[in-house]
Amino acid sequence: MIKAIVGANWGDEGKGKITDMLAEKSDIIVRFQGGSNAGHTIVNDYGKFALHMLPSGVFYSHTASVIGNGVALNIPYLINEINSLTEKGVPAPHIIVSDRAQVVMPYHILFDGYEEERLAGKSFGSTKAGIAPAYSDKYAKIGFQVCELFDDEHLKEKLQTVCEQKNVLLEHLYHKPLLNADELYKTCLQYREMIAPYVADVSAYLYDAVKNGKNILLEGQLGALKDTDHGIYPMVTSSSTLAAYAAVGAGLPPYLITDIVTVVKAYSSSVGAGPFVSELFGDEAEQLRRRGGDGGEYGATTGRPRRVGWFDAVATRYGCRMQGTTEVALTVLDPLGYLDEIPVCTAYELDGKEISDFPNTIDCYKAKPVLKKLPGWKCDIRGIREFDKLPQAAQNYVDEIERLIGFPITLVSNGPGRNDIIHRTPKL
Numbered sequence: 001m002i003k004a005i006v007g008a009n010w011g012d013e014g015k016g017k018i019t020d021m022l023a024e025k026s027d028i029i030v031r032f033q034g035g036s037n038a039g040h041t042i043v044n045d046y047g048k049f050a051l052h053m054l055p056s057g058v059f060y061s062h063t064a065s066v067i068g069n070g071v072a073l074n075i076p077y078l079i080n081e082i083n084s085l086t087e088k089g090v091p092a093p094h095i096i097v098s099d100r101a102q103v104v105m106p107y108h109i110l111f112d113g114y115e116e117e118r119l120a121g122k123s124f125g126s127t128k129a130g131i132a133p134a135y136s137d138k139y140a141k142i143g144f145q146v147c148e149l150f151d152d153e154h155l156k157e158k159l160q161t162v163c164e165q166k167n168v169l170l171e172h173l174y175h176k177p178l179l180n181a182d183e184l185y186k187t188c189l190q191y192r193e194m195i196a197p198y199v200a201d202v203s204a205y206l207y208d209a210v211k212n213g214k215n216i217l218l219e220g221q222l223g224a225l226k227d228t229d230h231g232i233y234p235m236v237t238s239s240s241t242l243a244a245y246a247a248v249g250a251g252l253p254p255y256l257i258t259d260i261v262t263v264v265k266a267y268s269s270s271v272g273a274g275p276f277v278s279e280l281f282g283d284e285a286e287q288l289r290r291r292g293g294d295g296g297e298y299g300a301t302t303g304r305p306r307r308v309g310w311f312d313a314v315a316t317r318y319g320c321r322m323q324g325t326t327e328v329a330l331t332v333l334d335p336l337g338y339l340d341e342i343p344v345c346t347a348y349e350l351d352g353k354e355i356s357d358f359p360n361t362i363d364c365y366k367a368k369p370v371l372k373k374l375p376g377w378k379c380d381i382r383g384i385r386e387f388d389k390l391p392q393a394a395q396n397y398v399d400e401i402e403r404l405i406g407f408p409i410t411l412v413s414n415g416p417g418r419n420d421i422i423h424r425t426p427k428l
Contacts, residue, residue: 002216003259004243007223008319010270013263014331014413016040016056019219021418023057027214028064031055032249033239034221035072037129043416046090053078055219058093065093066202069100070249072134075191097195098202099147106187107166107179108133114174135238146199149192159184203251218246224319232361235274243323262325264316266333268309269297275364278309278345291335312345313404318358320407329411339376345369382415387424
């Protein structure tokens with residue numbers, strides 16, 4: 001079985017926890033896109049972790065963790081992340097890296113920072129991890145696949161060519177120090193030594209795994225609304241966050257992906273700029289931010305306070321549709337227990353009309369939320385393992401979300417731990 005785990009919204013939905021939980025019965029977990037610019041928070045018997053490059057199944061000794069060709073690979077970051085796990089007592093994970101993955105080069109990180117500095121108040125809110133420049137070079141065909149690190153003559157020649165181009169920008173646009181091809185070559189040799197033990201033909205590896213009946217999880221980064229094509233462009237990430245891309249980013253036939261678990265948050269949150277129709281501000285936002293997630297709504301990579309808002313059925317329904325959802329995992333229900341009433345955004349008002357379909361980015365900026373208030377449950381629900389043992393108001397809230405989005409909710413997360421999960425029979 002091949003199952004994709006993806007996000008419905010702006011990211012930060014809790015995909016890491018769901019992947020970590022489902023990995024127990026899986027053989028292989030594949031990261032198929034993105035880079036170190038976003039993190040998945042995991043709480044398990046080893047402690048609390050924020051993973052950035054590694055798949056969220058690395059805590060099981062029986063699994064293989066794969067970095068697919070669709071990933072923007074920061075090699076030193078990956079190695080440091082592996083070491084940080086073993087230093088905390090986690091058994092050394094079995095890591096496989098695609099020889100076709102794109103390498104995040106040192107200058108990609110520099111250019112990311114230089115461009116944000118140049119744009120100033122009109123910046124995209126980048127994490128400055130070099131992701132956009134790396135993917136830009138990939139599609140401009142001047143990026144470096146992992147396999148290119150292993151051919152000295154080719155590597156030297158290409159570095160010279162790339163440096164000539166980059167140095168024009170550094171000198172005349174950014175007014176920054178120029179790149180040195182010889183120094184970059186030495187860095188690439190270090191990268192080669194670091195990554196060599198892990199490199200393989202991932203598509204061939206996965207093809208054999210499928211033939212042998214292995215269970216495979218495909219783990220996405222961020223959510224549907226951050227997808228380059230179908231998200232809130234241009235305030236998006238630089239790769240496709242959709243389950244459809246998992247086949248490309250891992251090297252698998254698309255028809256083999258039969259289950260798509262879309263992770264949905266019981267309220268809304270987002271890091272970065274862009275339209276956010278149900279967003280809260282002031283004290284109301286700060287209350288939800290402090291109670292949300294595990295230790296508050298702050299970015300796992302940047303530490304930045306996340307923007308928060310009420311559950312948005314319009315955006316979530318769209319995100320689930322774009323993902324091709326077969327089932328929904330609803331996360332972080334527990335933080336809402338402090339509220340007497342819980343508003344949910346059921347529709348948007350746009351140019352004086354009520355709409356139910358998620359609009360394009362320009363119209364999103366003009367849209368206003370249409371809110372419906374549901375009764376709160378005013379108690380702590382952590383530790384409950386059966387849906388019908390939840391307070392009736394909490395059950396009603398989940399039922400209403402399922403009705404509004406039109407996709408079956410099979411899992412409900414009511415705490416940060418691996419076992420803080422309720423298995424639910426959908427009503428759809």
